[in-house]
Amino acid sequence: MTPANLAPAESAIDIDAQQIRDAIRDAIVERRLAPGTKLSETDVGSLFKVSRTLVRAALQALSYEGLISVEKNRGAFVASPSVAEAQQIFATRRLLEPVILREAAPHIGKTQVTELRALLAEEERLTNQRGAPARRAEIKASGDFHLAVAAMSGNAILKRFMDELVARSSLVIALYGQSVISSCGHSEHQQIVDALETKDVATACALMLQHIDHIEADLDLRPARKGSDLKDAFHL
Amino acid sequence: MTPANLAPAESAIDIDAQQIRDAIRDAIVERRLAPGTKLSETDVGSLFKVSRTLVRAALQALSYEGLISVEKNRGAFVASPSVAEAQQIFATRRLLEPVILREAAPHIGKTQVTELRALLAEEERLTNQRGAPARRAEIKASGDFHLAVAAMSGNAILKRFMDELVARSSLVIALYGQSVISSCGHSEHQQIVDALETKDVATACALMLQHIDHIEADLDLRPARKGSDLKDAFHL
DNA sequence: AAGCGCGATATTGTATACAATAATAGGCAA
DNA sequence: TTGCCTATTATTGTATACAATATCGCGCTT
Structure with missing residues (x-):
């Protein structure tokens, strides 16, 4: 191809x-x-x-x-990340994103909240739109939310690490995602912004972890898939 | 040159x-x-x-x-990291290394402690040796300790992040380090291993943060240095 | 003498040519 | 027909050639 x-x-x-x-x-x-x-x-x-x-x-x-x-x-x-790699990618996100959230929180004021809400609006606009291009844009927009938060941490290194993790997550979702529906629950992003707006960092972190859980829950990370279990694939 | x-x-x-x-x-x-x-x-x-x-x-x-x-x-x-970059590098290490320690802790058994102590022994051997080559080897060995711990986390992504941070730290120390003496207090590594051996992760993390503080304390991260403050340089 | 401009030189940026390796297909033998 | 071996083709790995850009020094001007 x-x-x-x-x-x-x-x-x-x-x-x-x-x-x-x-x-x-x-x-x-x-x-x-x-x-x-x-x-x-x-x-x-x-x-x-x-x-x-x-x-x-x-x-x-x-x-x-x-x-x-x-x-x-x-x-x-x-790249086609293996199941093990996929798990590491999400494990690392679970470790890093709360840290990033805590770093970013002090820098998040009215301006930043507005910026994040603008991203949410764009996400919503795309969600309500149909067609493959909209779906693609939605995938990217969903990642952009996480990256925007990382950028607000003011730490360029953390931002770069997240760049990599978000991009690779997209690959994992492409490979192992089950529902065709949007990869990232949009409303969850919204809740996180709400928590950030009230400076409730602990809640924001908890929501972020839940959010990552939900993404991962939509994945089928069972070992198979790697040719070895052909009999299993046909048996069912 | x-x-x-x-x-x-x-x-x-x-x-x-x-x-x-x-x-x-x-x-x-x-x-x-x-x-x-x-x-x-x-x-x-x-x-x-x-x-x-x-x-x-x-x-x-x-x-x-x-x-x-x-x-x-x-x-x-x-590269000659700017002061701002240097601060970010160490800020990121402060954020990541405790996380790594917590991830690694469950995987650290007798074998791993032995491995770490071997690294410490090598560090000590180099410390007691004189000459420039020994100093160089010591710098590398000191970083290797942090990387070995990262490797024990079992998370290849975190390991790679640490690879980058440790390497860049070495540059920062080269640029801003004051004492010619070893960059990493050797005994601090030892204490960290001791804490890990007794599964006292909280102490290990606290020691790690102190350790990073000590490294950074040996740095002269005042703004100057960038040509602009020539008069300042001569004034004193 | 100091500053400016221009030409010579060196170094990087990109394309291409050649070498080495892997993928493919066809034919031969069993 | 199946399996293997070989010749061919295509693709990557590396080196080199050429183009573009920056650097440096010389001479000119003021």
């Missing part, structure tokens, strides 16, 4: 590695590229009208983020 | 990007390469007897880790 669904409107002249990286990352996060999809250097290159050099740079960067895996002499593939 | 102190014994045939990256990272972490040092692509390439292609790949990877900064059309330099 040659991904023809990669470059939205990047026909602007003079693409650089960073833009390619962002375009591919967006495509992965919005699930236009399925886990396992091969990203051939020449294909991607011709798509963006650049040489393999820049493509390789972009792919290398994405592999560092854990969004693609490059196999020596075989090429780059959109 | 062309770094002649980079490749220890890498004359082994067929170096790849990963090895170059590791060699440079070690050189940075062990402070054989000072912050601000320029890493010219051709120089590094001829040093390892590879083309610029591989060097660029290695440099790109290191820039993701925050160990070097690449300026467009100007080249790559060993």
